[in-house]
Amino acid sequence: MPTTRRAIRESSPLHWGIRTMGVAAIAFIAIYLASTAKPSTLGNITEACTLAIAAVGLNLLFGFNGQISIGHSTFAGLAAFTAGYTVNAWEWNPYVSLVVGLILCFLLGLALGLPALRLKGPYLALVTLAVAFVWPTIAAKFLDQKVKASTLKGTKLEPLSWTGLSVKGKDARLDKAIFLYWAAIVILVVSYVIVRNLRKSRIGRALVAVRDNETAAAVMGVNLKLTKTVTFGISAAIAGASGWITAARLATMDETTFTILSSIKYLLALFLGGAATLVGPIVGAFAYFFVDDYLKEHAPEWDWLPGPLSKGPVASFLLGVLVIAFVFVAPFGIVGFVKDQVRKVFVIAPRPLRPAPSTAEQAMPTTEEPRPADQGPETQGRVDT
Amino acid sequence: MGHLLQYILNGLSKGSIYALIALGLVVIYRGTAHLNFAQGEMALFATFGAWWINDHGVPLWISIALAAIFAFVGGGVIEFGLIRPAGKKSPFAVIVVTIGLFQAMNSLSGLLFENAGTGLPFGSLFPNKPDDFWRISGSTVWRYQNIGVLVTVLVITGLLFALFQKTKIGLAMRMVANNPDSAKLSGVSVSRILMLSWALSAAIGAVGGGLVAGVNTNVNLATMFGVFLLASAAATLGGLDSPLGAIVGGLSLGVVESLVQNYPKDWPASDYIGADTAVAVAFLIILVVLLVKPAGLFGSSRVERV
Numbered sequence: 001m002p003t004t005r006r007a008i009r010e011s012s013p014l015h016w017g018i019r020t021m022g023v024a025a026i027a028f029i030a031i032y033l034a035s036t037a038k039p040s041t042l043g044n045i046t047e048a049c050t051l052a053i054a055a056v057g058l059n060l061l062f063g064f065n066g067q068i069s070i071g072h073s074t075f076a077g078l079a080a081f082t083a084g085y086t087v088n089a090w091e092w093n094p095y096v097s098l099v100v101g102l103i104l105c106f107l108l109g110l111a112l113g114l115p116a117l118r119l120k121g122p123y124l125a126l127v128t129l130a131v132a133f134v135w136p137t138i139a140a141k142f143l144d145q146k147v148k149a150s151t152l153k154g155t156k157l158e159p160l161s162w163t164g165l166s167v168k169g170k171d172a173r174l175d176k177a178i179f180l181y182w183a184a185i186v187i188l189v190v191s192y193v194i195v196r197n198l199r200k201s202r203i204g205r206a207l208v209a210v211r212d213n214e215t216a217a218a219v220m221g222v223n224l225k226l227t228k229t230v231t232f233g234i235s236a237a238i239a240g241a242s243g244w245i246t247a248a249r250l251a252t253m254d255e256t257t258f259t260i261l262s263s264i265k266y267l268l269a270l271f272l273g274g275a276a277t278l279v280g281p282i283v284g285a286f287a288y289f290f291v292d293d294y295l296k297e298h299a300p301e302w303d304w305l306p307g308p309l310s311k312g313p314v315a316s317f318l319l320g321v322l323v324i325a326f327v328f329v330a331p332f333g334i335v336g337f338v339k340d341q342v343r344k345v346f347v348i349a350p351r352p353l354r355p356a357p358s359t360a361e362q363a364m365p366t367t368e369e370p371r372p373a374d375q376g377p378e379t380q381g382r383v384d385t
Numbered sequence: 386m387g388h389l390l391q392y393i394l395n396g397l398s399k400g401s402i403y404a405l406i407a408l409g410l411v412v413i414y415r416g417t418a419h420l421n422f423a424q425g426e427m428a429l430f431a432t433f434g435a436w437w438i439n440d441h442g443v444p445l446w447i448s449i450a451l452a453a454i455f456a457f458v459g460g461g462v463i464e465f466g467l468i469r470p471a472g473k474k475s476p477f478a479v480i481v482v483t484i485g486l487f488q489a490m491n492s493l494s495g496l497l498f499e500n501a502g503t504g505l506p507f508g509s510l511f512p513n514k515p516d517d518f519w520r521i522s523g524s525t526v527w528r529y530q531n532i533g534v535l536v537t538v539l540v541i542t543g544l545l546f547a548l549f550q551k552t553k554i555g556l557a558m559r560m561v562a563n564n565p566d567s568a569k570l571s572g573v574s575v576s577r578i579l580m581l582s583w584a585l586s587a588a589i590g591a592v593g594g595g596l597v598a599g600v601n602t603n604v605n606l607a608t609m610f611g612v613f614l615l616a617s618a619a620a621t622l623g624g625l626d627s628p629l630g631a632i633v634g635g636l637s638l639g640v641v642e643s644l645v646q647n648y649p650k651d652w653p654a655s656d657y658i659g660a661d662t663a664v665a666v667a668f669l670i671i672l673v674v675l676l677v678k679p680a681g682l683f684g685s686s687r688v689e690r691v
Contacts, residue, residue: 115672118679122420126621133614134665264484271481313492320489327481331474
């Protein structure tokens with residue numbers, strides 16, 4: 001280790017200062033955008049947030065617990081359809097529908113977590129893929145039977161009165177966009193905090209232990225069944241929250257709103273940002289969404305592209321190529337890449353361990369685990385907020 | 386019950402296509418333990434290639450064969466140029482690369498071939514006039530097309546099994562599937578075998594794509610997506626590392642799909658189970674099978690050493 005690298009002590013005033021400034025900068029950008037941006041920009045950010053929420057949920061399951069799921073679009077779809085149906089047909093309060101949707105997603109997640117106990121790796125991937133494949137046919141059936149139409153209306157979420165945003169009038173469109181924007185950000189932050197706190201707690205250590213070696217985790221006393229199914233449930237519920245935002249954002253939904261392609265998008269966002277890091281899925285979702293958006297808008301106009309590439313679905317092709325190229329540049333995602341670069345300048349040194357008891361009589365099992373100096377890609381995001 | 390045989394015959398031919406694509410997945414999985422999410426789209430690209438060759442006046446069968454050769458080379462190049470280097474980077478990298486390939490291949494087909502989105506006309510590979518069938522008994526008929534697809538798949542499968550069981554290359558492939566480290570120590574070039582697996586899998590996919598397009602008499606950007614998903618389900622059912630499993634899984638999935646599509650018409654529950662939910666029912670059955678045998682019907686379950 002070169003001595004020129006600065007070490008920042010974890011939880012030292014400097015470390016806290018950097019973290020506070022990072023959070024403040026993000027909060028400032030969020031407020032600045034809300035007060036200046038156009039409704040379409042806000043809508044884009046809201047959509048990126050829904051992607052980020054789902055990716056955060058998937059990260060808990062795949063990144064930290066090692067269970068891959070290509071079926072998370074189903075949970076988003078279930079919550080979105082629950083909200084759309086209960087609000088429109090039964091005139092429920094949208095927030096009640098959110099809670100009910102989350103509970104349903106949690107239960108479905110638990111149910112899907114049960115076969116996941118027996119299935120490993122690619123088998124689980126393919127079973128969840130099958131679930132995502134089946135969802136549109138069930139959704140279409142539901143629309144046929146219950147709504148008697150090919151689409152389901154969104155929840156038409158209106159700004160709450162205490163926010164001071166207008167429901168009617170000339171600013172209604174902008175104000176609604178602002179409200180949705182904040183709703184999405186609040187849900188994103190809440191999901192992030194849930195996953196972060198889980199990860200940093202005893203449960204999080206159990207999750208990672210199960211991911212790294214199930215047998216060893218079981219031997220150490222981790223309840224495999226409970227851990228894996230409940231993780232699946234929580235992850236599903238977070239994906240459901242993303243679906244609820246989608247239901248509030250869209251005027252109408254149909255069976256094609258949540259397909260396997262959405263699930264693949266969640267996975268890509270997670271991988272591009274950095275799986276098994278806390279902020280990775282959020283960074284990845286925003287990067288993926290805005291690169292995709294930029295390419296869709298501008299790529300068809302690029303004249304310098306050779307022959308056949310100058311027309312047709314060029315944006316989608318370039319995105320695929322970019323994704324492949326990106327993997328070679330940053331195999332552990334954006335966060336992994338940034339951390340590698342930052343580590344060249346300074347390192348975050350762990351807190352010193354509690355001093356050991358002086359005599360043998362006082363020796364108690366220490367509750368604080370020693371933190372390995374270099375946890376590789378698993379290192380928690382501390383400076384990158 | 387009079388239609389039972391008819392439904393089974395139709396299902397067998399549909400299932401044989403799933404079996405073929407599933408076989409491609411299995412060939413790759415045995416070597417590298419990777420799922421190739423781009424399997425369907427690679428096949429799609431090759432099928433467009435076959436259409437293009439056919440469009441230039443080459444007979445359809447020969448164009449599919451040429452496309453399969455092209456796919457063979459392409460598959461090897463993809464393994465060598467993308468998959469192998471990605472595999473050295475991180476465990477997620479290969480998944481991401483295959484997903485990226487999935488997207489890139491699909492849109493590349495859309496870019497290179499005009500009107501690919503709406504569909505290009507593809508000739509039928511087998512005689513398929515209204516009276517081209519073999520009457521088995523009464524109203525039960527076996528269409529030449531269904532026979533042709535099934536026989537083609539069985540012939541290709543037979544050739545593959547001969548390759549696996551009777552040749553030196555096949556022996557090396559089985560060694561790599563069984564234990565790559567020991568294979569390497571015995572002097573097998575593991576990397577070359579993996580490259581061959583990808584090449585072989587891509588070529589199998591190209592033939593499968595040609596069969597699908599021939600049955601639909603059309604090839605468009607969405608042709609292979611559903612087929613790939615069902616094929617991957619078939620491979621899961623049979624066991625991802627078992628070629629025999631892929632065949633059995635594919636055929637049985639096709640038959641189950643065909644039965645569920647046709648039978649419950651007169652049942653009281655027909656509002657809920659019917660043609661459009663056949664796939665859902667098929668997947669439910671697969672799930673139940675996997676609960677009993679988590680590594681698929683013929684897959685080898687790995688024993689964990691503690």
